[in-house]
Amino acid sequence: MNNQPAAGPSRIGSLPSAVSLFCATPPDQAVPLDRLPGMTGSLISVARNQTIFHDGKATVLFYKIVSGVVRACKFLNDGRRQIDAFHQSGDIFGLELGGVHRFSAEAVSGCKVIAYRYRVLETLIRNNEAIAPQLTLHAMQRVRQAQHHAALLARRGAVERVAIFLADWAAGAPDATSVALPMSRQDIGDYLGLTMEAVSRSLTQLETGGVIALPNARTLHVKNRLALGAFEI
Amino acid sequence: MNNQPAAGPSRIGSLPSAVSLFCATPPDQAVPLDRLPGMTGSLISVARNQTIFHDGKATVLFYKIVSGVVRACKFLNDGRRQIDAFHQSGDIFGLELGGVHRFSAEAVSGCKVIAYRYRVLETLIRNNEAIAPQLTLHAMQRVRQAQHHAALLARRGAVERVAIFLADWAAGAPDATSVALPMSRQDIGDYLGLTMEAVSRSLTQLETGGVIALPNARTLHVKNRLALGAFEI
DNA sequence: CGTCTCCTTGAATTAGATCAATATGTGTGG
């Protein structure tokens, strides 16, 4: 989905410019960061629950997911864990401002990721490649996602939160009716600001209501897309 | 604070590039968007509670605050209001992806804002001015703010939320000990995902605990900065 | 088959919401 070839010459100057960022139709035809000349990275396999980088560490590498799911999380001083986002195939993560990571990145499932050096990106920018518009696009998309997350957490009931999470997750899956849930109930809870018990109860409630089915704990069937989406923001 | 002159020639090509975005020290020396040649806007006065633009409307103008406070908010179908951010002097707001505003902007207090046309920005980008790095910076800063907001809302008690909000707000004020609170308790509640009663009770609790003083409802004195900051993320 | 991890369900507790009353403050007109 993220891999459509950039129609046209690989010459950067002729890319769709950042102008289109602010127009009605977002530029899906933007060349992904890793398709730019000079932008090469190394493929890395990451085992389930392995940490890719730690909160607070200097930003040397950023990543693009080839397969698997990664959680961006933060540990509060009292031990609570806060999950900021689940990243999927095609997503870039670890690209942050100010030289220091503000989240830990951990593999939810076994993952393959490509690691890129910040220095290469900096060189590209310095050489005036038209990469900045794509960085802006990337950042603005993350703004939207973070705002969505904040809106999800404010003044919504447990069932509502879980329903919105499931709808969002299903929307990002290839087969929207049968969806894998690679993350644990605890993960979902830490993302939604709920205990895993509350997540479990909400799932049961949605299942009882005929909105979803859970053939097993990690597989979701969306039975009533409309009812699920009704919770949406 | 946002108005230090760009040391050096006004020629754009010699600006600190986006490279520095990803370095340890964020580029405070970046030229503000409105200092770029060709980037002129019109000064507008906005009365208290007046709407500057509505959620869902096409993006024609974006704004920079000269004075006053603006809230970015959203109304849910059930009437609940969600405040995404309070913007202050120097902040840019209304610059969004995809041609449509995703929040309403309303004046919390009487405001003066400068309105800029999206079209001017697009022209600047098309003419290859080095504006893209600044857009990226702007967007990445908003990412951080939105992530902070989400973290604030997840699994934190009412007092904790209010304390973090106050600490954040005081940090952005010129005199950090005596701070004006231009927004209502309801505004704070809609930002923190709490009822205004819960906000009021939390404030009382913080005052009783000697952490803050409230000489009147809209004035905050930070008595114990450390205790207030202890709630911080 | 047993063990381990993850998930679900139950019962008790608590924090915040809701409903309701009172208080503070601000501006207006007498």
Place this chain on the structure above:
DNA sequence: CCACACATATTGATCTAATTCAAGGAGACG
């Protein structure tokens, strides 16, 4: 300047939803 009305804030009492604590169930894997 005072009295009144209106908006905003605080406080109180009850109720509800989610947490916490605790037990039992379902798979995965050696």
